[in-house]
Amino acid sequence: MTLVREGAPVRRERMDGGPRPLIRHNDYSVLVPPPLGGWVPVLDVSVVVRAFGGQEKLDLTLASLAVQSYPAGLLEVVVVDDGSDPPLRLPQIRPANTRIVPVRPGGWGRGHAVNSGVAASDADVVLFLDADMIAFRDHVEAQMRWHHLADYLVVTGHLRCVDHGPGRLNPVEVADAVGRGEPEALVDGPGEELEWLRRAYEQKKNLRTAGYEAFSYFIGGTGSARRDLLVECGGTVPELLLGEDTHLGYRLAQRGAVFVPELDSSSWHLGLPEMERRREEGARYRLPFVGNRIPRFGVRRGTGTRQWQVPLVDVVVEVSGVVFEVVSDTVERVLGGDARDVRVTLVGEWGRLAAGGRHAVLDDPDVELRLVREAFRCESRVVFAEGVPRVDPDVPFRLFLPTGLPLARHAVRRMVQRADEARAGLLRAAVPGSDRGGPRLERTAAFARARRLGAAGPEDLDALVGEVSDVHWIDGESQLLTEEDGPSGPPRDWRAVLARAEREAAEQEARAGRLERRYRWLTGTRSGRLLRRIIA
Numbered sequence: 001m002t003l004v005r006e007g008a009p010v011r012r013e014r015m016d017g018g019p020r021p022l023i024r025h026n027d028y029s030v031l032v033p034p035p036l037g038g039w040v041p042v043l044d045v046s047v048v049v050r051a052f053g054g055q056e057k058l059d060l061t062l063a064s065l066a067v068q069s070y071p072a073g074l075l076e077v078v079v080v081d082d083g084s085d086p087p088l089r090l091p092q093i094r095p096a097n098t099r100i101v102p103v104r105p106g107g108w109g110r111g112h113a114v115n116s117g118v119a120a121s122d123a124d125v126v127l128f129l130d131a132d133m134i135a136f137r138d139h140v141e142a143q144m145r146w147h148h149l150a151d152y153l154v155v156t157g158h159l160r161c162v163d164h165g166p167g168r169l170n171p172v173e174v175a176d177a178v179g180r181g182e183p184e185a186l187v188d189g190p191g192e193e194l195e196w197l198r199r200a201y202e203q204k205k206n207l208r209t210a211g212y213e214a215f216s217y218f219i220g221g222t223g224s225a226r227r228d229l230l231v232e233c234g235g236t237v238p239e240l241l242l243g244e245d246t247h248l249g250y251r252l253a254q255r256g257a258v259f260v261p262e263l264d265s266s267s268w269h270l271g272l273p274e275m276e277r278r279r280e281e282g283a284r285y286r287l288p289f290v291g292n293r294i295p296r297f298g299v300r301r302g303t304g305t306r307q308w309q310v311p312l313v314d315v316v317v318e319v320s321g322v323v324f325e326v327v328s329d330t331v332e333r334v335l336g337g338d339a340r341d342v343r344v345t346l347v348g349e350w351g352r353l354a355a356g357g358r359h360a361v362l363d364d365p366d367v368e369l370r371l372v373r374e375a376f377r378c379e380s381r382v383v384f385a386e387g388v389p390r391v392d393p394d395v396p397f398r399l400f401l402p403t404g405l406p407l408a409r410h411a412v413r414r415m416v417q418r419a420d421e422a423r424a425g426l427l428r429a430a431v432p433g434s435d436r437g438g439p440r441l442e443r444t445a446a447f448a449r450a451r452r453l454g455a456a457g458p459e460d461l462d463a464l465v466g467e468v469s470d471v472h473w474i475d476g477e478s479q480l481l482t483e484e485d486g487p488s489g490p491p492r493d494w495r496a497v498l499a500r501a502e503r504e505a506a507e508q509e510a511r512a513g514r515l516e517r518r519y520r521w522l523t524g525t526r527s528g529r530l531l532r533r534i535i536a
Contacts, residue, residue, distance in 0.1 A: 020150065020151070020453060020454070021149065021150045022453060022467055022468060023150065023258045023449075023468065024467065024468055024469070025209075025211050025212070025423060025468070025469060026207055026208060026209075026210050026211055026212075026214040026258055026259055027208045027209070028153070028208060028258050028260050029208055031146070031149045031150065032149075033145045033146055033149065034145055034148075036069070036138045036141060036142060036145070036264060036265070037069065037138070037141075039145060039148075041070060041071060041074055041141070041144060041145075041148065042074075042148070043074065043123075043124040043125055043144060043147055043148060044074040044075070044076070044123040044124050044125070045070065045074060045075055045076075045123050045124070045125040045126070045127050045140060045144055045224070046076050046077075046078055046117075046118075046121030046122070046123035046125070046126050046127070046227075047065060047075065047076070047077045047078070047127045047129055047140065048078050048080065048114060048117030048118060048121065048126055048127070048128055048129070049061060049062075049077060049078070049079045049080065049117075049129050049130070049131050050080045050082055050110055050113035050114055050117065050128075050130070050131060051079055051080065051081060051082065051084065051088055051131035052081075052082040052083065052084055052113075052131075053084045053085075053088075054131055054132060055084075055088060055089070056166060056167075057131060057132040057164075057270055058079065058088060058091075058131045058132075059091040059093070059171045060134055060169055060170075060171060060174050060270070061129065061130075061131055061132065061133050061134065061135070062077065062079075062090075062091055062093065062094040062095070062098065062171070063091070063093045063094070063134075063171035063172075063174040063175040063178070064133070064134045064135045064136075064139075064174055064175070064178045064183075064267075065077055065094070065095050065098075065129075065135060065140075066093050066094050066095050066175055067137060067175050067178050067179035068095075068135065068137060068138075068139065068140045068141065069137050069138045069140075069141045070138075070140040070141045070144060072095065072096055072097070074123075075095060075097065075140065076095070076097040076098070076099075076121065076123060077094070077095050077097065077098040077099075078098075078099060078101055078117045078120050078121045079098065079099070079100045079101070079131075080100075080101055080102075080103055080113040080114070080116050080117040080120070081100055081101070081102055081103065082103045082108060082109070082110075082112075082113040083103060083108055087100075088100055091171055092171075093171040093172065093175050101116065101117065101120045102116075103116045104116040104119065107238040109238065109240075109241045109244075110220065110236075110241070110244055111235075111236035111237055111238045111239075111240050111241070111244035111248075112236075112238035114128060114220070114235070114236050114244075115235045115236055115238065118227070118230060118231075118235055121227075122227075123227065124147070124226065124227060125144060125147045125224055125225070125226055125227065126224060126225060126226075126227050126230055127140060127143060127144075127222075127223070127224035128220050128221075128222065128223050128224065129157075129221070129222050130220075130221045130222070130269070132269065132270045132271065133159065133221065133222065133267050133268065133269055133270070134174055134178065134183060134186065134267060134268040134270065135157075135178070135222070135267045136178065136181075136183050136265050136266050136267055137178050137179060137181050137183070138264075138265045139157060139222070139265045139266070139267050141265070142157070142262045142264050142265035143155045143157055143222075143223075143224045143262050143265075144224070146260050146262065147224065147226060150258070151226050151228070151229070152226070152229060152255075152256055152257050152258060152449065152452055153225070153226075153257065153258050153259075153260050154215075154218060154223065154224070154225045154229075154249065154252050154253075154257045154258070154259050154260070155223060155224045155225070155259075155260045155261075155262050156217065156218055156219055156222070156223045156259065156260070156261050156262065157221075157222030157223060157224075157262055157265070157266075157267060158222075158261070158262060158263050158265065158266040158267065159193075159194070159221055159222055159266060159267045159268070159269045160190065160191030160192060160193055160266060160267070160268060160269065161191055161192045161193075161194075161268075161269045161271065161272045161273070161276070162187040162188075162189075162191040162192075162268045162269065162270065162271075163187070163188070163271070164270035164271050169186060173186070174186060183268065186268065187268060191268060191269075192272070194219075194276065197217060197219070200217050201217075201261055201263075206261050206263065207259055207260070207261055210259070211423050212253065212423070212443070212445055213296070214253065214258075214259040215246070215249035215250050215252065215253035215257075215259060216246060216249065216250075217249075217259065217261070218245060218246065218248070218249030218252075218259060219245055220244065220245030220248070221245075221269065221273065222267055223245070225252060225257070229252060229255060229257060230252075232255055233248070233251040233252050233254070233255050233393070234251060235248070236248045237293070239289070240286075240289055240290065240293075241289075242275070242282055242285055242286040242289070243286035243289060243290040246286075246290055246294070247290055247293055247294060250293075250294050251393075251394070253445050254393045254394060254396070254444055254445050254448060255393060255445075255448050255452070256445060256446075256448035256449030256450075256451070256452045258449075291308075292308055292309045292310070293309055293310050293394070294310070295308070295310055295311065295312040295341060295395075295396055296312075296396065306340070307341075307380065307381065308341060310394045310395060311341050311342055311343040311381075311395055312339065312341040312342065312395070312396060312397065312416065313339065313341070313342045313343075313395070313396070313397045313398070313399050313412055313416065313441075314342075314343050314345065314389075314391075314392055314395045314397070314398045314399070315334055315342050315343065315344045315345065315398075315399045315401055315412070316345050316347060316388055316389070316398065316399065316400050316401065317330060317331065317344060317345070317346055317347065317401050317402075317403060318347045318348070318388075318402075318403070319346050319347065319348040319368075319369070319372055319403065320347070320348045320349055320369075322368065322403045322404075323368050324367075324368050324371035324372055324375070326403050326404050327346070327368075327372050327403055328371075328372065328375055329404075329406070330401065330403045330404065330405065330407070331344055331346070331376060331382065333406070333407040333409075333411075334401070334407065334412060335379065335381060335382075336409070337407065337408075337409045337410065337411060337412050337413070338409050338410055338413055339410075339412035339413040339416065342381060342412060343381055343382075343383065343395070344381055344382045344383070345382075345383045345384075345385050345388075345389055346372065346376065346382060346383070346384050346385070347385050347386070347387060347388055348369050348372070348384070348386075349366075349369065349386065350369065350373065350384050350385075350386060351386060352366050352369065353366055353369060353370055353373060391444060391447070391448075392444075393444060393448065395444060396443065396444055396445070397416060397419070397441055397442065397443055397444065398441070398442045398444060399412065399415065399439060399440070399441045399442075400439065400440040400442075401439050402437055402438070402439070405431060405439070405476075405480070405481060406481055407480055407481065408480060408481060408482060408483045409483065410483075411439075411479075411480040411481070414479055414480060415427055415429065415439065415441045415474075415479075415480065416441070418472065418474055418479070419441055419443060419472065422470055422472040423469065423470055424443065424446075424469060424470045424471065424472035425442070425443045425445075425446025425447065425450075425465040425466070425468065425469025425470060425471070426440070426441070426442055426443065426446070426447075426462060426465050426466070426469070426470075426471045426472070427440075427441040427471075427472050427473075427474065428440055428441075428471070428472070428473050428474075429441075429473075429474050429475075429476030429479065429480055430473060430474070430475060430476050430477075431476035431477060431480075431481070432477065438476045439476065439480065442465075443469065446465050446468060446469040447461065447465055449468045449469075450464035450465045450467075450468055453468070
């Protein structure tokens with residue numbers, strides 16, 4: 001089976017030794033899916049159907065799954081009963097390998113039920129399907145062919161909403177029509193597409209140009225992903241009763257996923273989904289819940305000093321060997337900038353500051369670290385770490401920031417904006433005269449994909465990020481160190497500020513040297529010891 005178009009880049013990193021396609025941004029056009037009915041599948045799939053009541057519609061869904069073109073030996077169906085009363089039962093017409101499992105204790109709702117179904121299954125791929133759907137005969141096959149091409153794809157199935165009333169259809173006629181490849185015989189008319197989704201597909205070339213926002217078009221009614229990818233991202237969040245599919249898409253994107261809409265097959269959604277019938281109410285409800293977890297979601301975080309569950313940027317600052325005043329100035333500039341949605345990690349040897357132990361005061365060799373910790377220990381946006389922390393996969397960006405740069409208020413915001421404008425996975429800022437290098441902004445999703453493709457070492461990682469995304473350079477002096485016109489006043493001379501900080505550091509070092517010489521005179525000379533006895 002052909003995997004990629006001729007000349008497309010690949011990485012030979014798959015467990016079976018085969019090529020792993022290298023996909024740039026969300027442009028999956030390098031992949032060549034096989035024609036429906038013209039290939040031999042090898043991956044097995046668990047179709048997870050979450051249901052709460054609705055036995056009649058569930059029977060129709062299972063009848064359509066019973067006649068799928070995908071090999072029966074590679075397909076299982078797991079129906080998750082989310083507390084139905086009376087409990088759900090298996091109908092006569094269903095796939096051979098179908099079972100009902102109860103939702104796991106401690107929760108309810110779609111997200112919790114989906115996690116329960118994933119935990120109860122073990123196939124290579126998990127396909128989510130609503131319990132009020134009639135899947136066309138090749139619906140499962142159409143999605144599964146993509147998962148045979150690359151192991152980091154998330155596929156969204158196609159659906160049309162059709163009118164449905166109780167008793168209008170029965171499982172026998174559904175299985176017959178779907179099995180014949182004539183699902184249109186079951187409904188009147190072509191059905192209604194989700195208009196917002198259809199429009200997005202048209203505008204973004206079926207998501208090939210959607211870039212890092214492709215996740216926002218993933219829907220949970222019919223979609224699939226590799227099990228390993230789902231487990232790695234942590235699955236759905238049970239607390240999200242609405243919008244859990246969008247958040248799941250975001251989590252998958254942050255692990256490097258590519259999003260593919262499958263439009264060669266379709267399905268009937270029996271009735272209009274609640275979120276389509278009550279769009280304004282649904283959007284209002286999910287906005288704070290999802291917005292707290294996705295920094296780019298509707299709500300926005302540009303003003304005020306509010307904090308959110310997931311920040312937009314993780315800022316990492318190495319502070320060992322740097323005087324307090326310089327560290328303080330750097331951190332205060334970040335926290336006081338106009339991108340307040342940040343978390344700052346100060347990396348240093350904090351374990352040296354033994355709590356409660358006797359130590360010198362002014363002559364303390366760890367005085368710089370001690371001052372930094374005391375200055376910021378009450379700031380909830382600041383974290384202290386012994387080493388560079390592991391990437392938080394839910395945070396979109398990580399900024400490595402050297403100390404001593406007099407950042408303008410807009411610096412962090414400007415870097416994010418420039419990265420978005422350039423669709424960059426890595427943004428570097430050149431700052432002349434900075435011995436610690438310039439700021440470095442990493443996009444979590446791009447680096448996750450590069451690691452997934454088998455990057456070996458930091459240099460290879462950066463190079464591979466440039467292949468799956470872009471590496472973009474900006475002039476740090478003009479872009480980050482010069483204030484914009486406005487209430488902040490005229491541009492600051494950042495070199496003068498840096499020179500002053502260096503002078504202060506030199507003066508402090510000289511002062512410490514004088515104190516050390518005085519101490520040695522008091523303890524190591526006859527005159528010094530005599531003076532100590534007189535004072536005592």
